[in-house]
Amino acid sequence: MSAFFADFQTNWLVYLSMPLIAALIGYGTKLVAIRMMFQPLEFVGRKPFGWQGIVPRRAARMASIACDTMTDRLISAGEVLSRLDAERVVKEIEKPLLDGAEEIAREIAMEYQPGLWESLPEAVRRGIIHRVQAEAPGVVRSLLDMIKDDVDNVFDLKDMVVTNLVKDKALLNRIFQQAGRKEFQFIAHSGIYFGFAIGLIQMFAWAATKNPWVMPIFGGLTGWFTDWLALKMIFNPKQPKRYLGVFEWQGLFLKRRKEVAADYGALIAQEIITPRNVIEAVLRGPLSDRLFALIQRQVQDVLDRQAGFARPLVVLAVGSGRYQAVKQRVAEKVIERLPEAMTYIEDYAEDAMDIRNTLVQKMQELTEEEFEALIRPAFEQDEWILITVGAVLGFAVGELQVILVENLAH
Incomplete structure (x- = not known):
């Protein structure tokens, strides 16, 4: 022991550097491992050499696992x-709905019977549009x-x-x-504490053996053990x-x-x-x-009801084939306008669906295993690679530490 203290007094800077460098190894390997995820x-x-983050590389599987739980x-x-609520939805899209109905009625009439439509009195045309x-x-x-x-x-x-x-792999990462x-x-922070503790053991091992393999072995152990723990x-x-x-x-x-x-409920509600x-x-x-197909059936039923007793006359005037084509064309135009009309209900739908609070409440009811499954795939998938990388980086830094110690000792 007296020999150790004598050596420590002579090379105190070398010994003090060991736990500090071990703490740095622990912290640095953790930052690298997290970034690699x-x-x-x-x-x-260039394959087979190269890297892609574990989460983006396994995006489909990660997303599927997260989605299964969700x-x-x-x-x-x-x-x-x-x-x-259907009534509220109708109210929210009332203006684009009525405007769209008028435009579609005019466009179809002009497309299939332009002369007839133009010859009708304005009051008649307005009556058709109002219907x-x-x-x-x-x-x-x-x-x-x-739909419901x-x-x-x-x-x-x-x-x-x-x-x-x-x-959107960046979104998957963000989740x-x-x-x-x-x-x-x-x-990351645990790497500092665990690394420092291992560095203290390393200090005594070096004092007892002066073996240059002590540094890289303990460096690799620090990188591996701290990741695993x-x-x-x-x-x-x-x-x-x-x-x-205790x-x-x-x-x-x-x-x-x-x-x-x-956090999870808010992110899913805001982004997905x-x-x-x-x-x-x-x-x-x-x-x-x-x-x-549902929309087409609904629209065509409406057109048939609107034609009413006059339907045979309408079919006679435009032909059964063209009558069917008119119904098909109306349905297509309705479908074309749906995305724009639906943007009017976004604010109402966000409040009504209340996704965030629903997710938060349901997550509180999950078992420990189910709750763990929300994020465990990000760690579990190929985590051995991260631990191995931590060990390899720690070993490499340990080799550099040998060179540093030998230079300081001389």
Whole structure:
């Protein structure tokens, strides 16, 4: 021991540098590991050499896992649309609805019977337009009720969520980073403390052996162990547990359930399950053909009712083929105008659907395992790569540390 103190007095700067450099190794490898999880968004390099962030590289799988938890346990397509009141929707889009009905009536009449339409007195033409406008709100109400009654056939919520996340990898990154921001801070800061503790052990090992392999081995151990331990401490134990009768610990992510739920719910409501995205998915998603078929049937039924007893005369005047074509053309024009008309309900729909509060409330009801699944995929997928990289970087820095120590010692 006296020899150690004598050596320490002579090379005190060398010994003091060891835990400090070990702390730096722990911190630096954590920052690199966290960055490697999310950056770069696209592959950089020449295969097989290069790198793409783990989350963006596995975007489809990550999005699917996150979406499974979201749509299976938190919110359903029916829940999203069931809160929209048909009367309120009609009121919100009243102006574009009536304007659109008038324009469509004029355009179709001019397209199929221009001479006849122009020869009609203005009062007659206005009467026809008013009849069309009077029917329009009823069509919207009926259509919305039909959609809500058979929502799974016209709105694929999971496809909407996955499509948006895969298309926007930066958004997918943001979800995991926002939900786990304090966990990532903990990982980085834990590298300092764990690294410093290992550095103290390294200091005594170096004093006892003076073996140059001590530095890189302890550097690799610091990079590997601190990564592994930090990841374990984020998710374990799932319930608060007392250790050594002194301190209590619960997995950090699970301990922050309320805070995470609020952040996660707000982000999903603001970025993914938004009225604009829902409307877009309904109108242009994989099930949109079924919606358009509903719209066509509704519009054609209205036209048949409007023709009433005069329908045989109308068919006789324009021909049965052209009559069917008119109905088809009206339906197409209605569908063309739907996206613009639906923008008028976005503010109302956001309040009515109340996605944020729904998600927060439902997240509080999740089991520990289900709650962990919200962010665990970001850590679990290829986490061995991150731990290995931490060990390799730590080993490399340890080699540099040998050179530094030898120079300081001389």
